[in-house]
Every structure is written in structure tokens, then in C-alpha cells.
Amino acid sequence: MAKVILPNGEVREAHRVSFLELLGREAKYAAAVLVNGKIWDLRETVPATGEARILTLSDPQALEVLRHTAAHILAHAVTRLFPGTKLAIGPAIADGFYYDFRFEKPVSHEDLAHIEEEMRKIVEEDLPLERVWIPRAEAERLLRERGELYKLELLAEIPGEEISFYRQGEFLDLCRGPHLPSTGLVQHFKLLDLAGAYWRGDSTRDMLTRVYGTAFVTAEELEQFLRWREEARRRDHRVLGPKLDLFSIQNEMVGAGLVLWHPKGARIRRLIEDFWVTEHYKAGYQLVYTPHIGRSRLWQTSGHLDFYRESMYSPIIIEEQEFFLKPMNCPFHIGIYKTKTRSYRELPIRYCELGTVYRFERSGVLHGLLRVRGFTQDDAHIICRPDQVEEEIKSVLRFALFILRSFGFTEFTAYLSTRPEKFIGNPEDWDRATEALRQAVEDEGLSYEVKAGEGAFYGPKIDLEVQDSLKRPWQLTTVQFDFNLPERFDMTFIGPDGREHRPYMVHRALLGSLERFLGILTEHYGGAFPVWLAPIQAVVLPVSEKEIPYAEEVAAKLLAEGIRAEAWTKEGKTLRWLVREAQLQKIPYILICGAREAGEGKVALRLRTGEDLGPHPLSEVITRVQGAVANRSTVL
RNA sequence: GCCAGUGUAGCUCAAGGGGUAGAGCAUCCGCCUUGUAAGCGGAAGGUUGCCCGUUCGAGUCGGGCCACUGGCUCCA
Numbered sequence: 261m262a263k264v265i266l267p268n269g270e271v272r273e274a275h276r277v278s279f280l281e282l283l284g285r286e287a288k289y290a291a292a293v294l295v296n297g298k299i300w301d302l303r304e305t306v307p308a309t310g311e312a313r314i315l316t317l318s319d320p321q322a323l324e325v326l327r328h329t330a331a332h333i334l335a336h337a338v339t340r341l342f343p344g345t346k347l348a349i350g351p352a353i354a355d356g357f358y359y360d361f362r363f364e365k366p367v368s369h370e371d372l373a374h375i376e377e378e379m380r381k382i383v384e385e386d387l388p389l390e391r392v393w394i395p396r397a398e399a400e401r402l403l404r405e406r407g408e409l410y411k412l413e414l415l416a417e418i419p420g421e422e423i424s425f426y427r428q429g430e431f432l433d434l435c436r437g438p439h440l441p442s443t444g445l446v447q448h449f450k451l452l453d454l455a456g457a458y459w460r461g462d463s464t465r466d467m468l469t470r471v472y473g474t475a476f477v478t479a480e481e482l483e484q485f486l487r488w489r490e491e492a493r494r495r496d497h498r499v500l501g502p503k504l505d506l507f508s509i510q511n512e513m514v515g516a517g518l519v520l521w522h523p524k525g526a527r528i529r530r531l532i533e534d535f536w537v538t539e540h541y542k543a544g545y546q547l548v549y550t551p552h553i554g555r556s557r558l559w560q561t562s563g564h565l566d567f568y569r570e571s572m573y574s575p576i577i578i579e580e581q582e583f584f585l586k587p588m589n590c591p592f593h594i595g596i597y598k599t600k601t602r603s604y605r606e607l608p609i610r611y612c613e614l615g616t617v618y619r620f621e622r623s624g625v626l627h628g629l630l631r632v633r634g635f636t637q638d639d640a641h642i643i644c645r646p647d648q649v650e651e652e653i654k655s656v657l658r659f660a661l662f663i664l665r666s667f668g669f670t671e672f673t674a675y676l677s678t679r680p681e682k683f684i685g686n687p688e689d690w691d692r693a694t695e696a697l698r699q700a701v702e703d704e705g706l707s708y709e710v711k712a713g714e715g716a717f718y719g720p721k722i723d724l725e726v727q728d729s730l731k732r733p734w735q736l737t738t739v740q741f742d743f744n745l746p747e748r749f750d751m752t753f754i755g756p757d758g759r760e761h762r763p764y765m766v767h768r769a770l771l772g773s774l775e776r777f778l779g780i781l782t783e784h785y786g787g788a789f790p791v792w793l794a795p796i797q798a799v800v801l802p803v804s805e806k807e808i809p810y811a812e813e814v815a816a817k818l819l820a821e822g823i824r825a826e827a828w829t830k831e832g833k834t835l836r837w838l839v840r841e842a843q844l845q846k847i848p849y850i851l852i853c854g855a856r857e858a859g860e861g862k863v864a865l866r867l868r869t870g871e872d873l874g875p876h877p878l879s880e881v882i883t884r885v886q887g888a889v890a891n892r893s894t895v896l
Numbered sequence: 897g898c899c900a901g902u903g904u905a906g907c908u909c910a911a912g913g914g915g916u917a918g919a920g921c922a923u924c925c926g927c928c929u930u931g932u933a934a935g936c937g938g939a940a941g942g943u944u945g946c947c948c949g950u951u952c953g954a955g956u957c958g959g960g961c962c963a964c965u966g967g968c969u970c971c972a
Contacts, residue, residue: 366900455967456899463969467899470967498965502907511963571971617972622897623963625970637972738972772972804929832928832935840933854931866932 262306265313274306279314280441282306290314291322291440299325301391301438317445317477327352329389329440330449330475334359336431337378338471342367347433348410348459348468355485356474360457363469372451375471379449386444387428391437399423403434410459448482449475492730497782498628501525504787504845506778507629517626517633519775524795527824529774531793533614535666536638536771543659545612545640550592552616556582561748562591571619589615590742590767593641594749602753607763608644608652614774615639629779636774642766643751649764650696653739657700657722660737660770664726666892667781668790671727674701674708677715684718685743693741693764694720718744728784736777739768788846788868791888791896798885799847800827800863801838803854810858814851814878821882843868848896849885867896
């Protein structure tokens with residue numbers, strides 16, 4: 261007899277009946293059942309022993325089941341509307357679900373509406389989802405008959421003689437479940453997008469059409485998700501960037517993936533760079549500059565020409581020598597290290613550089629500022645003795661968190677990638693390095709995930725992911741050991757024993773690249789940058805042309821106080837127009853000067869939030885702005 | 897690179913199932929002298945992404961390139 265715990269806490273004992281039967285009339289509140297940590301269908305039979313907990317739709321674990329069932333409804337609708345479509349796979353994912361198809365004719369976004377309509381019908385029909393076990397030979401015959409080549413391929417990999425299928429009405433799909441008991445429970449869903457996807461993620465195989473959708477338990481949750489999606493779209497840095505006049509990318513004239521930083525974007529970049537450089541000096545780093553190109557010999561030695569060539573720009577040939585645009589800064593930093601014999605007393609050496617690199621990325625992957633072909637990494641290489649590794653890694657991580665927090669990020673997840681099967685260097689070094697990384701994240705109290713075997717062949721690493729204001733994850737910081745380059749370049753230091761030793765080298769970038777970082781910051785703040793980063797911090801608006809001299813005087817005073825201010829004295833524009841423009845530009849402080857204020861050395865203060873704070877003495881406003889800057893505050 | 901979609905003025909978008917491109921904002925010129933998210937009028941602005949083709953005639957149909965968008969893959 262197994263114990264079955266109902267959602268209301270009631271416990272029933274039973275076996276040999278299905279959960280559905282056991283629940284009787286109460287089944288309508290149930291979605292699935294949790295049996296020894298696994299989710300089952302309600303149509304399964306109660307096991308002989310153990311404990312089972314009935315899940316309702318409001319249980320988080322049931323959401324995945326709901327979405328998986330929604331994927332089946334999608335596939336069902338597609339096979340009704342487009343007979344002959346081949347089915348691939350259709351799982352639940354973080355934000356919903358998808359199903360991959362091979363359509364006989366291309367489908368368009370308009371078709372999504374029809375598919376969704378058909379899905380609604382299937383939900384209306386409230387078809388029971390039944391699990392059927394079909395002998396392997398029979399299953400194969402069935403799939404072959406329907407020409408389901410992808411399903412056949414999946415079948416070949418499934419062990420056992422009895423194969424699990426799910427049936428809803430006339431629709432039958434190879435699937436291990438679990439599913440909701442009936443299609444009627446999937447009430448709140450929406451198809452979102454159409455995209456291409458390779459069969460099994462393999463670019464040499466068929467390109468399928470992926471239909472994305474999402475499903476929620478309640479209408480409110482669905483609504484909220486769609487609003488969130490809308491908000492994310494509104495914050496798109498590719499839209500905000502040109503609107504706020506931060507940057508542009510001009511494919512035809514300049515080239516795809518190459519960024520032009522406009523004055524305002526450049527202003528933000530400069531502020532980031534200044535902060536970055538100052539803090540790096542404080543943290544014991546030494547700033548270096550290195551060239552954009554280097555001889556082929558350098559890249560031969562580093563191994564880039566062997567392993568990275570497809571991502572590098574073609575060589576420039578001059579005086580019969582080949583030069584390559586740098587895809588990374590490391591070889592140059594190593595070059596600096598190697599200009600003399602280094603003593604163990606000099607270590608650690610920390611070289612940092614805002615180094616601009618060029619990588620050839622396939623045109624299809626370019627994406628605004630987030631994926632470009634020329635970008636500036638906030639790079640550094642730490643060269644240290646093995647006995648310094650723990651301390652160095654700890655301080656790198658602490659430093660990284662300090663920098664990221666300064667930009668307003670508060671939520672972090674760390675990913676520790678460990679030794680892959682194919683690796684270089686000796687296992688003891690790997691273990692020591694990996695342990696140092698682990699210790700550092702634990703000391704900082706970060707939640708982390710281990711990605712076993714996912715390190716690069718040359719060393720383990722830690723990546724820090726931040727969450728932005730919309731809870732979207734972005735990978736920024738990376739701290740990576742390198743057991744390859746010190747070897748290839750024969751980097752050494754003289755130890756206390758008077759002999760040569762191999763140093764450890766750590767490669768790290770905190771912000772990733774300035775391009776990507778600006779993109780992320782823009783989306784994080786929706787373009788409303790904190791005062792210390794705002795390209796223009798205050799705009800001074802005259803009520804009429806009579807107040808233009810006073811507005812200019814106010815702006816000059818602000819400038820003298822180190823505040824980035826502008827007086828807008830455009831002729832022929834009303835105050836309403838100017839206020840609107842200032843708000844759209846998301847300028848934090850809007851200072852309005854009319855006859856009333858001009859006489860008393862005051863300004864009427866309005867915030868970009870739309871809040872009208874009324875007249876204030878100018879000195880008070882200056883203190884306020886300077887305070888927000890000093891605290892790097894997001895509060896105005 | 898691959899699949900699908902898109903490409904019209906600086907921006908956002910219009911132009912029955914071919915008939916010779918139009919509006920708002922921005923720009924410029926006037927008028928208005930303004931009190932917290934768009935005052936009014938006028939002007940100028942286009943080789944409809946590029947190249948071929950079909951046609952009496954192509955923004956519209958066909959082919960090829962290029963770019964972008966959504967993804968796949970990859971990554972800072």
C-alpha cells in the first residue's frame with residue numbers, strides 16, 4: 261500500500277488503481293503526481309509502496325508538465341493544419357515551450373495565429389492524454405509508416421522493448437511524459453515566435469522550424485509574462501542606443517559588427533574607463549598598452565594560428581611579413597613579462613589593459629553591441645607563483661564583485677568550469693587552481709554551479725553571471741587559468757632556490773567588453789543611467805527667451821561644479837516641448853528657469869521620473885547632484 | 897554559415913491581386929513669447945538595400961547578392 265497525499269493534506273492508502281480513479285471527483289484540482297522525487301501522470305497506477313504527493317497546477321513542478329502538454333497540443337494542431345509535417349522534439353523550457361517541425365511549405369507569422377486557434381479547439385475538446393506502451397517493432401512500423409524520420413532516430417536511442425507514446429484524440433506522439441491528464445487544463449498559452457533550429461543542434465543536419473510558445477497556470481501570470489517581454493523589448497539597447505544618440509553601427513559604410521561611439525556613448529565609456537583604471541591602480545594592477553596587430557610568429561607561438569584562425573581577420577602583408585589583427589591581448593602582455601628575467605620577489609605581476617581586439621564572427625551571430633567584431637576587453641593577466649594562487653583568486657573575485665556592484669548589479673551566480681577530458685598541463689596544477697576558484701566563490705558567499713568538464717583545454721575558470729533589472733542573466737566576468745601560454749612562451753621566474761620556475765597565469769575580464777557592457781547597462785537601466793554615468797546630468801530650460809541669459813548662467817555654474825549640464829536655448833520651442841525632449845533623453849535633472857526663479861537665484865527642479873519638486877536654491881540642487889554622483893546612487 | 901521573415905525620406909510607417917511614391921516626427925525658413933511630455937504655417941528631403949531579368953510599364957513579379965530581425969551554432 262502506498263501513501264497518497266492529497267493537496268489538502270489528506271492521506272489515502274491505495275494500490276492497483278490509477279491516481280485519477282483514487283481521486284475521483286477531486287481529480288479536477290490535480291495536475292500530476294510526485295512519486296519518490298519523480299513526476300508521474302495521474303493516469304499511472306499507484307505503486308505498491310512508498311509515498312506519492314498529488315500536485316496541483318499551482319505547484320511549480322507542475323508548470324513544466326503543463327508546458328510540455330502545451331507543446332503536444334501545438335504539435336497536434338500543426339498535424340491537423342499541415343498534414344505531412346514531420347515532428348522532431350518539443351520540450352518545456354525556462355520561459356515556455358517549443359516544438360521543432362519540418363514543414364512541407366514554409367510557415368509565416370500569420371500561420372501562428374491559425375495554429376493557436378487550432379490549439380484552442382484542442383483545449384476546448386478537453387481530450388484525455390493517455391500513455392500507451394507499444395512494442396518496439398510495432399512502434400518502428402508506426403513511425404516508418406508516417407515517415408517520422410526524426411522520431412525514428414530518437415526511437416533507436418531509447419532502450420527497452422516497450423516504448424512509451426502519448427495519445428490525445430487522433431494524435432499520437434513518441435514521448436516519455438509526464439503529461440497533464442487532459443488538454444482542457446492548458447488554458448493560458450500563447451505562441452510567440454518562429455525560428456530555425458538544427459536537428460539535434462548540429463549545423464550539418466537538417467534545419468527545422470521551431471515554434472516557440474509559452475503557457476501559464478493563470479491568465480494573470482501569462483499577462484505578466486507578456487508585459488515583461490514587452491518591457492524587455494522597450495529596453496532593447498539597439499533601439500535605445502540610437503534614440504539616446506549613444507552609438508551606431510553602419511554596416512554599409514563602416515562594416516558589420518563595428519561600433520561608432522557617439523559623444524554621449526563615448527562619455528559613458530570614458531566614465532567607465534576612468535573608474536576602471538583608477539580602481540585597478542588601487543588594486544595593484546599596472547596599466548599597459550599594446551598594439552592592434554602583431555606578426556604571425558607571435559600568433560604561431562601562442563597557438564592562435566592553429567586553434568583560433570577561423571575567428572581571426574586575414575593577415576596584412578607588408579615587407580613580406582604577415583601581421584594579424586589581435587583577437588586577444590594575452591601574447592602582448594606575455595611579451596612585456598618576458599623582456600627581462602623575473603624574480604619570485606616581483607610576483608604577482610598584474611597587467612591590465614582596455615585592449616581592443618578583432619574577431620571574425622559569422623554575420624548571422626552579430627547582435628547590436630552584444631556580439632560585435634571589434635571590441636574592447638577590460639582585460640588583465642595575473643602572473644603569480646603557485647603559492648600565491650589562492651590569495652590572488654580571492655582578491656580578483658572580491659574586486660570583480662566590487663566593480664559590478666558599483667554599476668548597480670546585485671544578483672550574481674558563479675559557474676565553475678572544471679577539467680575537460682582533453683586538457684594540457686598537469687593534473688595537480690589543475691586541482692590546485694580549481695580548488696582556489698571554488699574556495700574564492702565560497703568565501704564570497706556566492707551561489708555557484710559546477711560545470712563539470714566544461715573548462716577550456718588550457719585551464720579551469722569561473723564565470724560570473726549578473727541579473728539585470730528584468731531578471732535576465734548576463735555573463736560578464738570571467739576568471740580563467742591558463743596552463744598553456746606560460747608553457748608555449750616559456751615564461752619563467754627565478755625562485756628562492758636560484759632555479760627557473762613556471763609561473764601560473766590567470767586571464768580575467770570583469771565587464772567583459774565595453775561594447776557589450778554598454779549594451780547591458782542600457783537595458784539594465786532602460787537608458788535611465790545613474791547620475792554618475794549619465795552623459796548629461798542636468799539640463800537647464802528657460803521658460804521663455806527672456807530667461808535664456810539666466811539659464812546659461814545656471815548651466816555655467818553647474819559646469820564649474822563639475823556637473824555635466826547643458827542649457828537648451830532653442831528658439832521657437834515651447835517649455836512643454838523642451839521638457840518632453842529632456843524626459844525622452846532621460847536626463848536625470850531638469851532645471852526650469854522662469855521669471856520667478858531668475859530673480860531669486862533659484863531653479864524649479866523636475867526629475868526625469870516626472871516628479872516636479874518646485875523651486876529650489878541652485879546651491880541645493882548642486883549638492884543634491886554631487887551627492888548622487890559620489891554615492892553612485894540610482895536615487896536622484 | 898544555416899532556416900524563416902524583413903529592407904520605401906534622418907526616424908516611425910502608408911502605397912487593392914504591376915500604372916510611375918505619401919504621412920507624422922526630426923531638419924530648414926517664418927509666425928507665436930511661451931510655466932512642466934509635442935504651439936501654428938511653409939519649404940526641402942527618395943536611383944523604393946544593390947545587381948540582373950520578365951513586362952509597354954516594377955516599390956509591387958522572378959533570380960542573385962548585401963544587410964538586418966528572430967533563432968540554431970558560437971562567444972567578450
